[in-house]
Amino acid sequence: MEPKNQNVQQILAPVRRVSAGDYLLWGVLLALLLTGLGAWTWQFIEGLGITGMNRPVYWGVYITNFVFFIGLAHSGTFISAILRIAGQSWRAPLTRAAEAITLFSLPFGAGSIIIDMGHPERILNVIFYGRYQSPILWDVTAVSLYMLSSIIFFYFSLIPDIAICRDRLTDAPRWQRRMYQILALGWKHHPEQYRRLEKVLDGMAVFMTMLVVTVHTVVSWLFGMTVQPGWHTALIGPFFLLGAILSGTAAVVITLAILRKVYHLENVLHVGLFNSLRKLLITFVLGWLYMMIAEHLTIGYSSMTEEMVVLNDKFSGTFSLIFWSMATFVFGLPLLIFLFKGKNNIGWMVFACVLINIGMWLERYIVIIPTEVSPRMLHVMGQGHYLPQLPEILITIACFAGLILLYAVFTRFFPIVPIWETAQELPGHAHSQPAPAAAASD
Amino acid sequence: MPRWGMVIDLDKCFACQSCTAACRMENNTPVAGKNQADMGRAILWNEVLPFIEGEYPNIHTTMLPRPCMHCDNPPCVKVCPVQATYKNEEGIVLVNYDRCIGCRMCTVACPYAVRYFNWYPPEWPEELKAHLNPEPEVQPRPKGVVEKCTFCFQRLRKAREEADAEGRPFNATDYTPACVQTCTGHARYFGDLDDPNSLVSKLAHSPRAFRMFEELGTQPKVYYLKQG
Amino acid sequence: MENFPSQTPPSELSRRDFIKFGAAAAIAGVGLNALQPAQQATSVQAAVGEETIVKTTCALCPSGCGLDVRVVNGKAVKVEGNPLHPLNQGVCCLRGQTSLEVLYSPERIQRPRVQMGERGSGDWKEISWDEALELAAGKLGELRAAGKPHSVALMHGELRGQMRQTVQRFMRAYGSPNVISRESLGEGAARMALWLSQGVNALPVYDINNANYVLTFGGNLLESSRNLIGYLGATAFMRRGRPQRGKLVAVHPRLSLTGIKADEWVPIRPGTYGALALGMANVIINSKLYDEAFVRDFTFGFEDFEDAEGTLHKGFKSLVLETYTLERVSAITGVSTDKIARIAGEFATNRPAVAMLPTEAGELSSGNALYTALAVHALNALVGSIDVKGGVLLQRFPKLADWPDYTLDATARLGESRERIDGAGSQFPLALSAYQNVPERILEGKPYPIEALFLLNANPLYDLPNGGRTLEALQKVPFVVSFASTLDESAAYADLILPASTFLEVWGDDYLEGTGYAGISLRQPAVAPLHDTRNPGDVLLDLAHRIGGNLAKAFPWETYQDLIMQRLSTLDWEKLQANGNWSELVYFNAQPGSPAWSEVVGRDRLNAPKDGRFDFFSRELFALLASDSDLACLPHFEIPPALADTAEGALDYPFLLVVQPLITQSQQWQGIVPTLQESYGLQGHVKWDSWVEISQKAAEALHLEDGQRVWVESPLDRVQATVRVYAGIWPNAVFLPPGQGHHTFVRWGRKSEQNMVVGANPNVLSLFTSEPLSGLAVAGPTRVRIYPV
Numbered sequence A: 001m002e003p004k005n006q007n008v009q010q011i012l013a014p015v016r017r018v019s020a021g022d023y024l025l026w027g028v029l030l031a032l033l034l035t036g037l038g039a040w041t042w043q044f045i046e047g048l049g050i051t052g053m054n055r056p057v058y059w060g061v062y063i064t065n066f067v068f069f070i071g072l073a074h075s076g077t078f079i080s081a082i083l084r085i086a087g088q089s090w091r092a093p094l095t096r097a098a099e100a101i102t103l104f105s106l107p108f109g110a111g112s113i114i115i116d117m118g119h120p121e122r123i124l125n126v127i128f129y130g131r132y133q134s135p136i137l138w139d140v141t142a143v144s145l146y147m148l149s150s151i152i153f154f155y156f157s158l159i160p161d162i163a164i165c166r167d168r169l170t171d172a173p174r175w176q177r178r179m180y181q182i183l184a185l186g187w188k189h190h191p192e193q194y195r196r197l198e199k200v201l202d203g204m205a206v207f208m209t210m211l212v213v214t215v216h217t218v219v220s221w222l223f224g225m226t227v228q229p230g231w232h233t234a235l236i237g238p239f240f241l242l243g244a245i246l247s248g249t250a251a252v253v254i255t256l257a258i259l260r261k262v263y264h265l266e267n268v269l270h271v272g273l274f275n276s277l278r279k280l281l282i283t284f285v286l287g288w289l290y291m292m293i294a295e296h297l298t299i300g301y302s303s304m305t306e307e308m309v310v311l312n313d314k315f316s317g318t319f320s321l322i323f324w325s326m327a328t329f330v331f332g333l334p335l336l337i338f339l340f341k342g343k344n345n346i347g348w349m350v351f352a353c354v355l356i357n358i359g360m361w362l363e364r365y366i367v368i369i370p371t372e373v374s375p376r377m378l379h380v381m382g383q384g385h386y387l388p389q390l391p392e393i394l395i396t397i398a399c400f401a402g403l404i405l406l407y408a409v410f411t412r413f414f415p416i417v418p419i420w421e422t423a424q425e426l427p428g429h430a431h432s433q434p435a436p437a438a439a440a441s442d
Numbered sequence B: 001m002p003r004w005g006m007v008i009d010l011d012k013c014f015a016c017q018s019c020t021a022a023c024r025m026e027n028n029t030p031v032a033g034k035n036q037a038d039m040g041r042a043i044l045w046n047e048v049l050p051f052i053e054g055e056y057p058n059i060h061t062t063m064l065p066r067p068c069m070h071c072d073n074p075p076c077v078k079v080c081p082v083q084a085t086y087k088n089e090e091g092i093v094l095v096n097y098d099r100c101i102g103c104r105m106c107t108v109a110c111p112y113a114v115r116y117f118n119w120y121p122p123e124w125p126e127e128l129k130a131h132l133n134p135e136p137e138v139q140p141r142p143k144g145v146v147e148k149c150t151f152c153f154q155r156l157r158k159a160r161e162e163a164d165a166e167g168r169p170f171n172a173t174d175y176t177p178a179c180v181q182t183c184t185g186h187a188r189y190f191g192d193l194d195d196p197n198s199l200v201s202k203l204a205h206s207p208r209a210f211r212m213f214e215e216l217g218t219q220p221k222v223y224y225l226k227q228g
Numbered sequence C: 001m002e003n004f005p006s007q008t009p010p011s012e013l014s015r016r017d018f019i020k021f022g023a024a025a026a027i028a029g030v031g032l033n034a035l036q037p038a039q040q041a042t043s044v045q046a047a048v049g050e051e052t053i054v055k056t057t058c059a060l061c062p063s064g065c066g067l068d069v070r071v072v073n074g075k076a077v078k079v080e081g082n083p084l085h086p087l088n089q090g091v092c093c094l095r096g097q098t099s100l101e102v103l104y105s106p107e108r109i110q111r112p113r114v115q116m117g118e119r120g121s122g123d124w125k126e127i128s129w130d131e132a133l134e135l136a137a138g139k140l141g142e143l144r145a146a147g148k149p150h151s152v153a154l155m156h157g158e159l160r161g162q163m164r165q166t167v168q169r170f171m172r173a174y175g176s177p178n179v180i181s182r183e184s185l186g187e188g189a190a191r192m193a194l195w196l197s198q199g200v201n202a203l204p205v206y207d208i209n210n211a212n213y214v215l216t217f218g219g220n221l222l223e224s225s226r227n228l229i230g231y232l233g234a235t236a237f238m239r240r241g242r243p244q245r246g247k248l249v250a251v252h253p254r255l256s257l258t259g260i261k262a263d264e265w266v267p268i269r270p271g272t273y274g275a276l277a278l279g280m281a282n283v284i285i286n287s288k289l290y291d292e293a294f295v296r297d298f299t300f301g302f303e304d305f306e307d308a309e310g311t312l313h314k315g316f317k318s319l320v321l322e323t324y325t326l327e328r329v330s331a332i333t334g335v336s337t338d339k340i341a342r343i344a345g346e347f348a349t350n351r352p353a354v355a356m357l358p359t360e361a362g363e364l365s366s367g368n369a370l371y372t373a374l375a376v377h378a379l380n381a382l383v384g385s386i387d388v389k390g391g392v393l394l395q396r397f398p399k400l401a402d403w404p405d406y407t408l409d410a411t412a413r414l415g416e417s418r419e420r421i422d423g424a425g426s427q428f429p430l431a432l433s434a435y436q437n438v439p440e441r442i443l444e445g446k447p448y449p450i451e452a453l454f455l456l457n458a459n460p461l462y463d464l465p466n467g468g469r470t471l472e473a474l475q476k477v478p479f480v481v482s483f484a485s486t487l488d489e490s491a492a493y494a495d496l497i498l499p500a501s502t503f504l505e506v507w508g509d510d511y512l513e514g515t516g517y518a519g520i521s522l523r524q525p526a527v528a529p530l531h532d533t534r535n536p537g538d539v540l541l542d543l544a545h546r547i548g549g550n551l552a553k554a555f556p557w558e559t560y561q562d563l564i565m566q567r568l569s570t571l572d573w574e575k576l577q578a579n580g581n582w583s584e585l586v587y588f589n590a591q592p593g594s595p596a597w598s599e600v601v602g603r604d605r606l607n608a609p610k611d612g613r614f615d616f617f618s619r620e621l622f623a624l625l626a627s628d629s630d631l632a633c634l635p636h637f638e639i640p641p642a643l644a645d646t647a648e649g650a651l652d653y654p655f656l657l658v659v660q661p662l663i664t665q666s667q668q669w670q671g672i673v674p675t676l677q678e679s680y681g682l683q684g685h686v687k688w689d690s691w692v693e694i695s696q697k698a699a700e701a702l703h704l705e706d707g708q709r710v711w712v713e714s715p716l717d718r719v720q721a722t723v724r725v726y727a728g729i730w731p732n733a734v735f736l737p738p739g740q741g742h743h744t745f746v747r748w749g750r751k752s753e754q755n756m757v758v759g760a761n762p763n764v765l766s767l768f769t770s771e772p773l774s775g776l777a778v779a780g781p782t783r784v785r786i787y788p789v
């Protein structure tokens, strides 16, 4: 017999039917995705010349996207893995929503690297001739490992719910039922099965947590390992990591809010969750701010010439506008909102989190571009300049569209809130979730 | 096994850019044209970099001809994920154009900005293709790969072949890169840094000798001799 | 650290491996897949074929370097300096390097063409050489028959080797005095200064190899001098090639590459070199630092003197001491008194020292070119640097076979006696030619209308647009023929174009100038003419034969190559061909007073005694002018009114325009040379464009930012350029690079325009007039103002 969960109806409701609205949304997103694909084909034929990249700005928004999406990906692993280890049981309802973000943003993160390549068709050379000193190779390895394990992690925790769908959604189209059939791997809801599952997931959680740290540090080393001003700092690793978790968590808040509204999951995804996330976010924002200050103070204080050029460019120069709006979006406004407006107010929370993610994208941009614009040879080469061109914009949009599309489709075929993890009683042993109120208690 | 290196005497260099032109004519770097040049995409393996400081009338200038430094500890090689960039046994840093995946990690990593990316397929007005150097090593590079100064290694091959053909042992002085050969100020020297008797190794040890960004530990094999 | 050899191509590659590797690269070049068609384009010659080296002589500047052209499968693929050439000794400048882009330029005119519609309408019809030459010969014959051969004029630019005499011989035998050399725009000043003082009609050669102190007045010796390659090598030698390091001081309003690379840059108010030279003379004389023996025994007019009629004349010494006091000179030139004193001292005490003239008066020739040049050259006499090691040498020339005699027929003799159209010899008694005066004279129809104009290696419409007057003049001439190899500004308005082959396709020669000692450099075709073009020399021969009569007799050669071979028959032709050049390789300095000395001082005097004395007081001028003013015979300096910052117009047009050739600017070739464009503006990182250098002060005053587009406007016209705030420029001057502003019909590189004008031509800003006596061009001072676009 399956887990007892009084919300099961609610949770399964979205999975029951695909509305015309859905098809419309999917259509639009698909169109955007295809436009991006077109742009990429165009770029493949013409050459990267059609982008705004040049010398010395060899890297542009593609690499920015890479860092950003990988960062976004950390949401899931953080919520489910790290909080799992920390034994934060209140997280249960939002694990899957979060992990889904991980799963669906990773491809676009990894993809961005390939899109940025002059010879994507030679990608396999990385395997044939790989050189392990190259940060790029570290990235490739770490990211693919990360992708693989999150798929497994995600899938495992999904199995019991698939089984539930298999048993309950008997009115679904044949292919759908077949799909559940197969994916459920004949899950029988044996108590033993659950014990095993929990064990595996706990184990993996540890591994995943380590991966999260590695992956984003490695991503940052793409820059840190060069001797370029503004990049060549030990702090860049933790800095990137924290940023990643921040934007990831913010993304979770946004998604939850939306799911909650459109799928009427109000009392599954109750305000309590948002309040808990709010506390986390405040911590992260402050942590991020600390890194930010530490980073720039060390550079500014040493006032080494090349470094200062870049710094001034951010603070008062060409990039000051982006820099300061970044600071306001990631830190200024959100902190105020969280402190004074966010509590029990999902609307404000979402607003702040949207700001944070815009800000975090800008943050990636502002880390990468200014350094390239003012390389070591600046004084003899002259200032570089960079303006993203149409293909870059189209492809960036496509990446976001793709992420949303995958997400939207997924939620129509699988329960986005884990039924078994939020169950009051699991087969075999009566283990019951803390009452929603408890989690919400402040 | 020789260790090839170059010495440039800034006191005899007149920033005439003949080296720049010679390099292009020898190595078939394409014409960028106004539009691409304005975007900073002109490909000139050996640029003369003007360093002009100070206020009128007290001005300090350094004109720095900059080929690839062929670092003994080359950052570009370390970061290349597919070993398309490599340093051969004679210390020459080269790019394998049909392996390069165009990730531009090396261009970002090179502190001397000597690496150039082919944003577009190279192109010349039809008539101009007639003068392209036919040596196999310098066939125009396809779009999407990185290229840079090679110390004219096609000339090394030819020098060795000539020596063989004439049945005499190959001598380091048989090999002269194009920029060195044409240098109007006779300011460029080239040879085997490991041979203590070679002119380059002598000059490299002169008190006037210095290397660019020595502090980065890249150990360039291109030495400069101070002005004045 | 090291890469795994197994995975990267080994370094010790056999040729076979290399072909593989290279071929692979080539394949990659051919395009990885059909999606990349543009790459087929790049798959040129697959493998290397049989190879030859052709020795010839560069013609892209007056240096005339020896070149080794590498020819593979009939295609010229690389140019190197000829190691056996005494001038460039195996090196070659970037213009020589890129000469293949000239040879294979898509801009070239490929066969003769006539203008069908309006002049300048661009409505061309290509015709055969036979038709073209018939057309030209017909016209010439017609005019000759009508008894007005003098109404034919030929304007020419740099002519090398035998070409100059060939042209003169042609016009003389034809019956026209109107061979007009571009010289008045450039080297004329230096040549004339030498003639009037030293008494030799020649360009100076400066022995930098042996000089201890080199002072250049504007002459951009490391960037654009007539002996560019020689001076580059010599300066390097002066610094590092010999035990004692010499010093190079560059006087110029703008920090050119010469200034940058000199040991000292002396910024000076534009156009006031003469004053500085005289100020230095003042110091040197005052402190008795001059070479007293030399001045006493081998110069004239240093002290005041009495002439045959017993009238007292002022000498150089008293003029200088009275008029050019440090304070006054400093006020004129803007160079501080102690700096002037210091440099004068260094100059006089670090002998051998030499004061260099620019052979190109450039933009700034401010109506005082002649006397400025005299003043500068006087310094050399003061320190006894005439024909000594490290001083001023005289170019010697080899003895060549005589030109065969011929007789001038009546028509020719009559024509020869006519006044020259440019006023040289009449309006300008000292001038050999006055290029810039031709348009005005044509418009006035003085002294007689011009019926036909030939442009040989000359582009007056570009050099001196004079606000459209030159175009008017060109339009007024019924028949205009151009030998241009590209459709340059003037050629566009011609009726007939007889396209010249480039120097890499023709036979020719070049006097080995710049070393001092006699020599010849041979020009032989590296490749057969690519297009249906011809050597202007051959064209003239052909025309002569078609016109016939005495003209034909004057040119008994089938081809220009025959002419060359006959003229050079006194030399060892085998060696000449094998080495590409022949020369004496030694320069014998003439002992003052020795018989050889009379070759060096006074040789070419007409009215003044050939007494081997260097004239501070020019007796040639005295005789010519019969003037009662001594000043007219002495080096002196009046500040041109327009130069003073108080000049009227100085308020509306506050800046003085400085223009000076860049090393990246090719003169003999006015088509677009892409690689030169891509290394064009070194100091300002400017490619494929013009820029205007302004001082920090000016930038602040006008609130202009580096990189901004501005108009540079003179009373005459205006041009657009990008601002470069440059520390190395006289605060009240602005610099524009010459050589830009040409039209290109080719699409150079991705996304560039098919059909555009590259940069702007600074010449449109200046009004080119003539100096009274010398007929030298006066292009300035040109005052301009600057405002944002």
Ligand SMILES: Nc1nc2c(c(=O)[nH]1)N[C@H]1C(S)=C(S)[C@@H](COP(=O)(O)OP(=O)(O)OC[C@H]3O[C@@H](n4cnc5c(=O)[nH]c(N)nc54)[C@H](O)[C@@H]3O)O[C@H]1N2
Pocket (backbone or CB within 6 Å): C061, C062, C158, C186, C187, C217, C218, C219, C220, C221, C223, C224, C225, C226, C227, C228, C252, C253, C271, C273, C357, C358, C359, C360, C361, C362, C363, C364, C365, C366, C367, C368, C369, C370, C372, C373, C376, C659, C660, C661, C662, C663, C664, C665, C666, C667
């Ligand atoms: N790269 C390059 N090289 C060239 C050329 C070229 O176009 N490009 N042109 C070739 C030719 S044809 C020539 S003639 C030579 C010329 O080359 P140079 O003899 O070196 O002449 P410029 O370098 O033009 O120097 C011109 C300077 O003369 C100074 N000047 C102006 N007016 C006067 C005056 O009245 N008296 C004196 N004493 N100085 C004055 C000004 O400062 C002006 O900048 O260069 C040759 N070499």
Ligand SMILES: Nc1nc2c(c(=O)[nH]1)N[C@H]1C(S)=C(S)[C@@H](COP(=O)(O)OP(=O)(O)OC[C@H]3O[C@@H](n4cnc5c(=O)[nH]c(N)nc54)[C@H](O)[C@@H]3O)O[C@H]1N2
Pocket (backbone or CB within 6 Å): C059, C157, C158, C182, C185, C186, C187, C359, C360, C361, C362, C363, C456, C457, C458, C459, C460, C462, C463, C483, C484, C485, C486, C488, C489, C500, C501, C502, C503, C536, C659, C660, C661, C666, C667, C668, C669, C670, C671, C738, C762, C763
């Ligand atoms: N503002 C300013 N103006 C100047 C000067 C300056 O310093 N400043 N310098 C003056 C001096 S010194 C000079 S020498 C002149 C040079 O200026 P110009 O003599 O006008 O220019 P060039 O490039 O020497 O040659 C003129 C034309 O000859 C044609 N031509 C090029 N190569 C060949 C060839 O091989 N054969 C034939 N038949 N024609 C060819 C080209 O079409 C070109 O347009 O400029 C003078 N004008």
Ligand code: SF4
Pocket (backbone or CB within 6 Å): B008, B012, B013, B014, B015, B016, B017, B018, B019, B020, B048, B065, B182, B183, B184, B185, B186, B187, B188
């Ligand atoms: S060719 Fe020689 S002199 Fe000219 S810039 Fe290059 S290094 Fe300097």
Ligand code: SF4
Pocket (backbone or CB within 6 Å): B068, B069, B070, B071, B074, B075, B076, B077, B093, B109, B110, B111, B112, B113, B114, B115, B148, B218
């Ligand atoms: S200079 Fe740059 S490209 Fe050349 S070896 Fe060093 S790092 Fe590599």
Ligand code: SF4
Pocket (backbone or CB within 6 Å): B079, B080, B081, B082, B083, B084, B085, B095, B099, B100, B101, B102, B103, B104, B105, B106, B107, B145, B146
């Ligand atoms: S661009 Fe090519 S050479 Fe450079 S790192 Fe990437 S693969 Fe290696």
Ligand code: SF4
Pocket (backbone or CB within 6 Å): B022, B023, B024, B026, B027, B045, B046, B067, B068, B148, B149, B150, B151, B152, B177, B178, B179, B180
């Ligand atoms: S060595 Fe060869 S490749 Fe390198 S800069 Fe000189 S000419 Fe160019």
Ligand code: SF4
Pocket (backbone or CB within 6 Å): C058, C059, C060, C061, C062, C063, C064, C065, C088, C092, C093, C094, C095, C096, C097, C228, C229
């Ligand atoms: S210096 Fe003059 S002659 Fe010599 S290569 Fe350069 S352009 Fe030709």
Ligand SMILES: [Mo]
Pocket (backbone or CB within 6 Å): C186, C187, C359, C360
């Ligand atoms: Mo000239």
